[in-house]
Amino acid sequence: xxxxxxxxxxxxxxxxxxxxxxxxxxxxxxxxxxxxxxxxxxxxxxxxxxxxxxxxxxxxxxxxxxxxxxxxxxxxxxxxxxxxxxxxxxxxxxxxxxxxxxxxxxxxxxxxxxxxxxxxxxxxxxxxxxxxxxxxxxxxxxxxxxxxxxxxxxxxxxxxxxxxxxxxxxxxxxxxxxxxxxxxxxxxxxxxxxxxxxxxxxxxxxxxxxxxxxxxxxxxxxxxxxxxxxxxxxxxxxxxxxxxxxxxxxxxxxxxxxxxxxxxxxxxxxxxxxxxxxxxxxxxxxxxxxxxxxxxxxxxxxxxxxxxxxxxxxxxxxxxxxxxxxxxxxxxxx
Numbered sequence: 001x002x003x004x005x006x007x008x009x010x011x012x013x014x015x016x017x018x019x020x021x022x023x024x025x026x027x028x029x030x031x032x033x034x035x036x037x038x039x040x041x042x043x044x045x046x047x048x049x050x051x052x053x054x055x056x057x058x059x060x061x062x063x064x065x066x067x068x069x070x071x072x073x074x075x076x077x078x079x080x081x082x083x084x085x086x087x088x089x090x091x092x093x094x095x096x097x098x099x100x101x102x103x104x105x106x107x108x109x110x111x112x113x114x115x116x117x118x119x120x121x122x123x124x125x126x127x128x129x130x131x132x133x134x135x136x137x138x139x140x141x142x143x144x145x146x147x148x149x150x151x152x153x154x155x156x157x158x159x160x161x162x163x164x165x166x167x168x169x170x171x172x173x174x175x176x177x178x179x180x181x182x183x184x185x186x187x188x189x190x191x192x193x194x195x196x197x198x199x200x201x202x203x204x205x206x207x208x209x210x211x212x213x214x215x216x217x218x219x220x221x222x223x224x225x226x227x228x229x230x231x232x233x234x235x236x237x238x239x240x241x242x243x244x245x246x247x248x249x250x251x252x253x254x255x256x257x258x259x260x261x262x263x264x265x266x267x268x269x270x271x272x273x274x275x276x277x278x279x280x281x282x283x284x285x286x287x288x289x290x291x292x293x294x295x296x297x298x299x300x301x302x303x304x305x306x307x308x309x310x311x312x313x314x315x316x317x318x319x320x321x322x323x324x325x326x327x328x329x330x331x332x333x334x
Contacts, residue, residue, distance in 0.1 A: 001268055017282070060292070064292035070198035070202065070244070070284075076276065078092055080273075082133070086147045094129050097128025098128075101123070107168050118197055119245070128157065180308060183292055184303060197245055198246055202243070205239055206274055253307055257284050257310055265280040
């Protein structure tokens with residue numbers, strides 16, 4: 001797919017995401033019409049409709065879009081870094097590594113400022129990724145090694161999380177909902193809280209797209225073209241985990257986005273790593289905004305965790321990719 005087609009596809013995906021964000025302003029305990037939503041967006045007046053749109057619904061939908069962008073690019077970076085089609089924030093243990101220490105801080109260190117949670121998540125994600133990559137021979141072993149290593153780390157950390165939840169008492173219900181992934185009650189402060197971390201990951205990936213393109217070939221090829229592996233591998237790993245560190249404290253774990261979005265982007269065959277990254281981000285944003293809209297409208301006045309909806313969407317997509325043989329990273333497939 002040439003540059004012009006890639007730009008058109010990304011623009012269409014972005015337009016579809018904005019449309020879903022707008023549609024997300026309408027449903028709820030009080031249903032708004034399209035004209036009401038447009039009026040309030042253009043001229044906020046501080047009344048009930050304005051509060052519903054600007055305080056409750058718009059920041060939530062935008063947080064979902066930013067989450068999708070961050071998780072999709074994180075999955076893309078992890079898959080490219082390891083040249084492993086099974087790598088993603090969940091399967092590599094990165095998500096569990098970020099979530100578990102945040103839960104422990106919430107329960108055992110309640111005085112700790114929540115603004116430090118992304119740093120806690122970053123440290124935990126890096127530690128879990130390091131162990132997983134060690135198990136899978138630096139990420140260069142068979143895809144099965146990476147999957148088994150990541151699942152083992154995730155199960156171990158999940159057991160710790162469950163044990164901590166058993167100690168929380170009445171707080172466990174809210175924590176359980178957060179651990180299912182969701183955006184209920186998310187505000188502008190939550191959006192501003194996660195946005196810098198996603199920008200670091202996505203912006204860094206775009207800035208280093210040439211290095212990423214070389215890494216996608218092989219270590220030997222990258223080294224032959226002058227890439228310092230000992231420098232850029234850790235840099236790309238940190239860039240891949242930064243979005244998860246920012247997203248996890250706000251949205252909890254959101255499944256399958258980081259795994260499926262990069263493969264869908266590669267199926268469209270854009271030209272070059274930069275376009276792959278941009279396309280991947282657009283696909284991730286659309287997936288999560290759609291999942292959030294479904295989660296809050298399918299059972300009004302209650303709502304489902306977004307992580308359940310993304311799993312229901314991503315699971316069949318992942319199975320389809322396996323069946324069609326599209327599960328690969330620049331020629332490195334299952």
